[in-house]
Amino acid sequence: SFENRLAFRWFWLPEPVRPLHGSGCGQQQEAVGMEMRPETFSIFRTQENDPDCQSEQHQGQYYTVPPSHFHTVFPHGLPPRYQQQVKTFNEGCVMVRQPALELISHLKRADYSKPTLRYLLYGVKGSGKTMSLCHTVHYCSTQGWLVLHIPDAHLWVKNCKELLPSSYHASRFDQPIQASNWLRNFRTTNENFLSKIKLRQRYVWTKRESTEEGQPLGELVDMGVSRVKSSSDVVGAVLKELRLQAGGTEGGFRLAVAVDGVNGLWGRTTLKKEDKSPVAPEELTLVHNLRKMINNDWCGGAVIATLSQTGSLYAPSSAYLPQELLGEEGFDSMDPFIPVPVSLYSEKEFESCYLYYLDRHWLQHPHSQTEEGKKELIFLSNRNPSVLERLCAFL
Amino acid sequence: MAASLTGLLKPWTPRVLLVRWSRYNPYYLEPGPRKEVYHIPETELTPEQKEERELKSVRPIKAATNSVTSSVFNDPVLSKFVNMMMKDGDKIIAKGIITQTLENMKRKQVEKYHKAPEGKKAEIECNPYAIFHQALENCKPVIGLTSIQKGGKFYQVPIPLTDNRRRFLAMKWMITECRDNKHRRTLMYEKLSQELLAAFSKEGNVVKRKHELHKMAESNRAYAHYRWW
Numbered sequence: 001s002f003e004n005r006l007a008f009r010w011f012w013l014p015e016p017v018r019p020l021h022g023s024g025c026g027q028q029q030e031a032v033g034m035e036m037r038p039e040t041f042s043i044f045r046t047q048e049n050d051p052d053c054q055s056e057q058h059q060g061q062y063y064t065v066p067p068s069h070f071h072t073v074f075p076h077g078l079p080p081r082y083q084q085q086v087k088t089f090n091e092g093c094v095m096v097r098q099p100a101l102e103l104i105s106h107l108k109r110a111d112y113s114k115p116t117l118r119y120l121l122y123g124v125k126g127s128g129k130t131m132s133l134c135h136t137v138h139y140c141s142t143q144g145w146l147v148l149h150i151p152d153a154h155l156w157v158k159n160c161k162e163l164l165p166s167s168y169h170a171s172r173f174d175q176p177i178q179a180s181n182w183l184r185n186f187r188t189t190n191e192n193f194l195s196k197i198k199l200r201q202r203y204v205w206t207k208r209e210s211t212e213e214g215q216p217l218g219e220l221v222d223m224g225v226s227r228v229k230s231s232s233d234v235v236g237a238v239l240k241e242l243r244l245q246a247g248g249t250e251g252g253f254r255l256a257v258a259v260d261g262v263n264g265l266w267g268r269t270t271l272k273k274e275d276k277s278p279v280a281p282e283e284l285t286l287v288h289n290l291r292k293m294i295n296n297d298w299c300g301g302a303v304i305a306t307l308s309q310t311g312s313l314y315a316p317s318s319a320y321l322p323q324e325l326l327g328e329e330g331f332d333s334m335d336p337f338i339p340v341p342v343s344l345y346s347e348k349e350f351e352s353c354y355l356y357y358l359d360r361h362w363l364q365h366p367h368s369q370t371e372e373g374k375k376e377l378i379f380l381s382n383r384n385p386s387v388l389e390r391l392c393a394f395l
Numbered sequence: 396m397a398a399s400l401t402g403l404l405k406p407w408t409p410r411v412l413l414v415r416w417s418r419y420n421p422y423y424l425e426p427g428p429r430k431e432v433y434h435i436p437e438t439e440l441t442p443e444q445k446e447e448r449e450l451k452s453v454r455p456i457k458a459a460t461n462s463v464t465s466s467v468f469n470d471p472v473l474s475k476f477v478n479m480m481m482k483d484g485d486k487i488i489a490k491g492i493i494t495q496t497l498e499n500m501k502r503k504q505v506e507k508y509h510k511a512p513e514g515k516k517a518e519i520e521c522n523p524y525a526i527f528h529q530a531l532e533n534c535k536p537v538i539g540l541t542s543i544q545k546g547g548k549f550y551q552v553p554i555p556l557t558d559n560r561r562r563f564l565a566m567k568w569m570i571t572e573c574r575d576n577k578h579r580r581t582l583m584y585e586k587l588s589q590e591l592l593a594a595f596s597k598e599g600n601v602v603k604r605k606h607e608l609h610k611m612a613e614s615n616r617a618y619a620h621y622r623w624w
Contacts (some may be wrong), residue, residue: 088509089505148458394497
């Protein structure tokens, strides 16, 4: 078959199986090594579907996210074109790339009794920052962490149809629709934590409604989803509770805050008050609470953020560095952070992507399967992942 | 005719000049954008190809249009379709619609392919270009009608059509059908992909229109001798 011919021409051979950290992973590797016979050997796929056990030898290979995990871990985090691709190919495959592996190794070795570390993924447009973030979120999810995934912070600072003045604080504004949507997705992601975490404070919503101390978090979230008017304040309460309880010694869990497009939290918004004056991001409840979350004054978790120029407001399209996109205020708030650069595909990763598309019958044009067509694809896309995806879509 | 007019430029002549005139002297040769032709070594050329190469080294060549590329993915039929779809010279939008159509068709077919059982997989055609060409073939009429005046009255007379005319009619019917007879809120690429997939399996309104034309021509057989060419 096609893959077999390539298997023998390829210069990168599978390395001998060696046991990794932890006996469980080692045995799994042994078993996997047994399965990887030449007949079923594919260069671009790996059988190692657990992000914990992936290492540099899997770089460039695609691993499949198990379908059972898909809807719980990623109700809202994935890029829209990738979601379409998952629907078309009937499977969700993510490429193991160096930035995600680096992040996961940092997360494994960090000390969680110290204040939180902030990681920032940056790179040119379309280089794979959101996908690396989703890979890391999958890792955190499989390790049993509580994941707080904000799919795009820019969605909270633009195109808001309803802007209510906040009941809690006079000069702030609430966004009921965005807050209730996010709470619904949060509930889907973290079902098992909702009953375990108990509130440490009494919250009063209206004269008749209040949530008592000691109630499970699930009740708070359900209240936020049903009472849309106070959902922004519920989000603030949820974030505060999680921040307080994350590093706790009794029943302590680890908290992963994954924010995509974090540069939207500092900067300008396109929202206007009734007297047509612009709304600053600080005046939005959701943004205010999220900024408190990103500060490193709590411990027991990690903050993983991505910069994004695509949805950003008033930022030039050639800007991709943290200094340019975050601005002074944002950089000072995020400082100190660990920058993780995300580059375009290397040759090996490009080959892997090309073979994956061929395997899934996505490259249909007869010329795209020749050497010349491949050279043309490299030339046209410059190995940029999203540009390549858009090119291959109509070829 | 001189190949360059730079010597005749004056300060009052416009800066942007037409490069490709529509009426070239027949002396000018067509441009050949395909790369394979130039890679054949000297020894393997046929006598006609050798003659052509010698001619190209002496004669002037017409300027190539913007839509012609040396890319392996260049398709003249698709370019013609894009030009016919274009409004007000906005080729970017037309090309965008066609690429979205191809992607949409491929997505539908590949999804069907991955969900189909093993036996049925070979029957599903996933290549959007193959579907496009086959659908266009299925829409091309074999015989056409024209209006001929005889004795004060106009009769619809069946006539043979040239290849270019048939291709034009198929494309025109496809575009007008998608523009006029579909739901207002669907986007053009969605309408086109539905219609092309229907035409590929010989269903749909465009193929029906072709059949109606054939029936009219068949019913007007008696007037065929009114044609004098």
